[in-house]
Amino acid sequence: MNPALALILAVAIGASFSSRVEVVAASAVVACGVAWIADRGAFRRVLRAGLVLGAVFAAAAATAAVAWASGLDRGLVIGGTVLLRLVVLGTAAAVVARSVDAEKILSVTSRLGMERLGLVFSLAVNALPHLSETTSTVWAAHRVRSGGRWAALRRFPALAEVLLAHTGRVADQAAAAAALRGHRALGRIATPLVTRVRTVVVTGPTGSGKTPLVASVVEELGKRGVPVAGFLQPAILEDGKKLGFRIQNVTTDEVVELARRVAPGDGKFGMSFAFFDEGFDLGRRALRDIAPGSVLVIDELGPVELRGGGHWPAVERALKSFDICGLVVVVRRTLVPVLVEALDAADVVVVDLEEVDGDAVTKVVEAVSGCQVKQS
Amino acid sequence: MKDLRPWTHAALYGALWGALEATAGTALHLGRVPFRGEIMGLIGLVCLVCLRRLQPRVGVVLVAGVTAIFLKIFTHGGLYPGPLVGIAIQTLAVEFGFIVARGPVAAALGGIIALGTNPVQRVITAWIVSGTEAATAVLRAVGELGGVEARWVLAGFVGLAASIGALGGVWAWRLSGRVVRRLGGGP
Numbered sequence: 001m002n003p004a005l006a007l008i009l010a011v012a013i014g015a016s017f018s019s020r021v022e023v024v025a026a027s028a029v030v031a032c033g034v035a036w037i038a039d040r041g042a043f044r045r046v047l048r049a050g051l052v053l054g055a056v057f058a059a060a061a062a063t064a065a066v067a068w069a070s071g072l073d074r075g076l077v078i079g080g081t082v083l084l085r086l087v088v089l090g091t092a093a094a095v096v097a098r099s100v101d102a103e104k105i106l107s108v109t110s111r112l113g114m115e116r117l118g119l120v121f122s123l124a125v126n127a128l129p130h131l132s133e134t135t136s137t138v139w140a141a142h143r144v145r146s147g148g149r150w151a152a153l154r155r156f157p158a159l160a161e162v163l164l165a166h167t168g169r170v171a172d173q174a175a176a177a178a179a180l181r182g183h184r185a186l187g188r189i190a191t192p193l194v195t196r197v198r199t200v201v202v203t204g205p206t207g208s209g210k211t212p213l214v215a216s217v218v219e220e221l222g223k224r225g226v227p228v229a230g231f232l233q234p235a236i237l238e239d240g241k242k243l244g245f246r247i248q249n250v251t252t253d254e255v256v257e258l259a260r261r262v263a264p265g266d267g268k269f270g271m272s273f274a275f276f277d278e279g280f281d282l283g284r285r286a287l288r289d290i291a292p293g294s295v296l297v298i299d300e301l302g303p304v305e306l307r308g309g310g311h312w313p314a315v316e317r318a319l320k321s322f323d324i325c326g327l328v329v330v331v332r333r334t335l336v337p338v339l340v341e342a343l344d345a346a347d348v349v350v351v352d353l354e355e356v357d358g359d360a361v362t363k364v365v366e367a368v369s370g371c372q373v374k375q376s
Numbered sequence: 377m378k379d380l381r382p383w384t385h386a387a388l389y390g391a392l393w394g395a396l397e398a399t400a401g402t403a404l405h406l407g408r409v410p411f412r413g414e415i416m417g418l419i420g421l422v423c424l425v426c427l428r429r430l431q432p433r434v435g436v437v438l439v440a441g442v443t444a445i446f447l448k449i450f451t452h453g454g455l456y457p458g459p460l461v462g463i464a465i466q467t468l469a470v471e472f473g474f475i476v477a478r479g480p481v482a483a484a485l486g487g488i489i490a491l492g493t494n495p496v497q498r499v500i501t502a503w504i505v506s507g508t509e510a511a512t513a514v515l516r517a518v519g520e521l522g523g524v525e526a527r528w529v530l531a532g533f534v535g536l537a538a539s540i541g542a543l544g545g546v547w548a549w550r551l552s553g554r555v556v557r558r559l560g561g562g563p
Contacts, residue, residue, distance in 0.1 A: 069513035078509055096449065117442065120383055124391035124443045131388075131395055157551055163392075164426045164551070165558040171388040172559075175380040263479060303381070338380070 004038035005099045012092035021081045028084040031091040042094035051090055059083035123174060130170065138162050172334040199327045199345040200367045202299075202360075203336055204353030210330045211235070213353065214299045216361045217328060218250045221295055226325070226369050229318075230297035231286040231311075233258060233330075247279045249286040250297055256282050275310075283311045287318040293325045295368045300330035306338050319343075326368030382431045383439070389427040390443025393420050397448050397459060413498060414537055416459070417466060417491045418544045420444070424470040425483045425545065426552035430559070434475065441467025461497055466490040473545070480549040487545025492538030495530060 008031050015027035035043040062082040067075025109118030139152070142159045146152035152159065202210050211234050221228050229251050236244040236257070244260035258279030290296065298315060305312040318324070331339045333352070340348055349367045351360055396419050404412035424437050444463050473486030524532075 065513045065517050066509060069516050070509070074509070078513075116383060117439070120387040120390075120439060120443055121446050123384060123387040124394065124447060127388055127391045128395055128447070131392055135395075157547075160422060161551060161554050161558065164422070164555045167388050167392050168385065168426075168430055168555065168559050171385040172381060174384040174388065 002038075002099050004034050005095055008034055008092045008095050012088050015085050015088040021077055021084075024081050024084045024088070028087045031088045035091045035095055039095055039098055042098045043091065045094040045098075046087070046090045055083055055086040055090065058086060127170060127174070131167065134166055134170075135163060138166065169334070175338065196346060197324055197326050198347045198349070198368055199329065199340075199343060200364050201336055201339065201348060201350045202328060202330045202353070202364065203333050203350065205333070208353040210353060211299055213360055213364070214297055214328060214330055217364045218297055220361060220365045221369060224365070224369055227291045227294040228297055229286065229290040229294045229324075230299075230328075231283055232297070232299045236260075244273065245279075247282050247286075249282055251286065254282060254285075258283075280311065280314075284314045287311075287314040290318060290322040290324060292323040294322070295326040295328060296322075296324045297328045298330065300332075301335070301339060302332070303335065306335060306342060328364060328368060382433050382436045385427055385431045386436050386439035387443055389423050390440035391447060393423040393440065393463075394444035394447030396423075397444060397463065401459060413462065413494045414491055414540050417462070417494055417537075417541070418548075420463065420466050421470065421483075421487050421490055421541070421544050422548040422551060424467065425486070425548035426555050428470065428474050428482075429549070429552040429556055432474075435471070437471045437474070438467055461500070462494065465493050465497060469493070480546050483545035483549035484542045485545070487541035487543075487548070488538045489541070491541030491544065492534050494537045495533035499530065 011027045011031050011034075015024045015031075018024060018027075032043065035046075059079045059082045063075040063079025065075075066078040109115060109121070138159065142155070142162065143149055143152040146155050202214060204210055211232055215232055215234075218228050218232070232248045232250060233245045234248065235242050236246060242261065245258045246255050247258040248255045256278045257276055259273040259275045262274045287296075287298075296318060298311070301311065301315070305315070319327075327343075327345075329339065329343075336350060349363075351364055351367075353360060356363060397416060400419070401412075401416045404415060409415070424440060427440055428437050441463055444467075445460055448459055448463065469489035470483075470486035472489065473484075474482045476482070477485050
């Protein structure tokens with residue numbers, strides 16, 4: 001550690017815990033002197049009008065309170081001590097802010113064996129300009145939509161909701177980007193799969209028709225005589241509300257319930273859905289005894305699977321054990337890069353239902369039918 | 377595979393909280409706005425509850441808290457112990473709330489502890505910065521103004537802050553539910 005920084009920190013700690021005015025005064029002299037010699041820029045930062053005014057205000061408040069309780073003389077001593085203590089703390093903070101950067105933190109955390117925490121800090125620091133820009137944009141849009149500054153402040157929950165959701169999206173993108181870059185320090189893939197077959201990733205927003213599309217793909221492949229294995233997960237809907245999911249074996253057409261909506265946080269894996277073992281059993285059966293040359297259809301892989309749970313072990317086994325010809329996987333948009341990383345797929349076609357040109361069913365069918373068996 | 381999202385969510389929500397502490401927190405502090413501790417406490421509570429609802433894992437809130445402290449250290453208030461202690465206590469409170477309870481009750485419990493300890497923490501900070509005499513004098517002065525003993529003044533502040541924390545926790549839970557729906561939660 002920088003000796004000047006170490007000395008200032010020691011002095012700041014001493015000043016914080018000493019009640020003797022002489023000690024605090026000596027600390028202030030040492031802190032200011034060291035900052036002046038070692039880092040004049042830091043010293044100038046302390047002399048900003050706002051900070052000086054804040055310190056003077058705090059000292060005046062302390063003086064007034066103590067003078068009222070114990071007399072003016074004592075009040076002046078305590079007020080002076082507060083002012084000096086704030087000078088020490090302000091100087092130390094300025095020197096710390098100028099001496100320590102993200103690289104140093106990364107190096108320290110790395111030496112301490114806390115590389116992940118260092119990367120989290122680094123991601124947080126890198127995200128700050130983006131978050132600041134977003135906050136300003138979201139606030140401007142919210143103000144215009146609300147018809148003025150005060151009306152916008154009254155609709156504060158709506159603003160908070162948008163900002164928090166955007167932060168969540170950035171976090172998802174950061175995770176995806178980290179996965180694509182192979183940031184193994186943040187999260188390691190226990191057993192990386194090597195998927196050499198053509199992989200079609202079907203994605204799109206909620207309600208865009210991913211499951212009906214895959215059902216049509218299964219039907220079309222069947223008409224063309226291409227063997228298909230795997231499962232579909234159609235939603236259970238009631239009055240337009242999603243109450244849960246069923247799971248259907250595409251080979252046998254057997255259907256059971258997989259998940260049902262419960263109170264938030266009450267479900268397995270901490271989610272809003274309770275999962276049924278029968279559903280996972282059917283999933284396992286659907287991914288067992290696959291005929292050679294089949295196209296494997298998986299609708300869908302979610303966060304549970306990408307954490308290694310749910311259907312993931314069965315998918316892993318199927319991809320390793322059978323000579324499949326192609327793979328069709330449904331996944332939500334934010335998970336696409338994570339999925340590609342998890343499968344380590346070399347030949348990938350992404351079909352986004354909101355952006356696809358032409359008939360999506362034909363596109364998927366043509367991508368996987370007539371392919372060669374490449375995995376052994 | 378291990379999902380990276382708990383780490384990135386903790387980093388981003390911690391960054392959001394840290395950035396708000398460094399900007400809005402400093403502005404409220406310099407403006408001497410009343411209940412600034414409670415306002416910043418509520419902001420932190422919303423960030424943490426939302427994070428915990430999006431990534432329901434033990435420890436994720438602690439990582440976000442450490443991140444917020446890390447960012448706060450880089451501001452001028454970095455060595456001023458109040459906000460740093462506040463962030464640490466709030467983080468532990470929310471984590472504790474979600475370990476011992478579930479749903480809105482967990483959020484309310486986290487809010488009660490996080491904001492209820494705010495006045496106590498402020499007295500401790502005042503003691504560190506100003507010394508015992510000034511802190512006691514302020515409590516005595518407030519008490520004498522209202523004609524009650526200092527400990528009852530402190531208890532009153534704690535009760536008020538805890539009530540705000542309970543309501544804030546439930547509100548944060550509902551708000552985070554809307555955020556989860558907006559992000560398209562599902563299996």
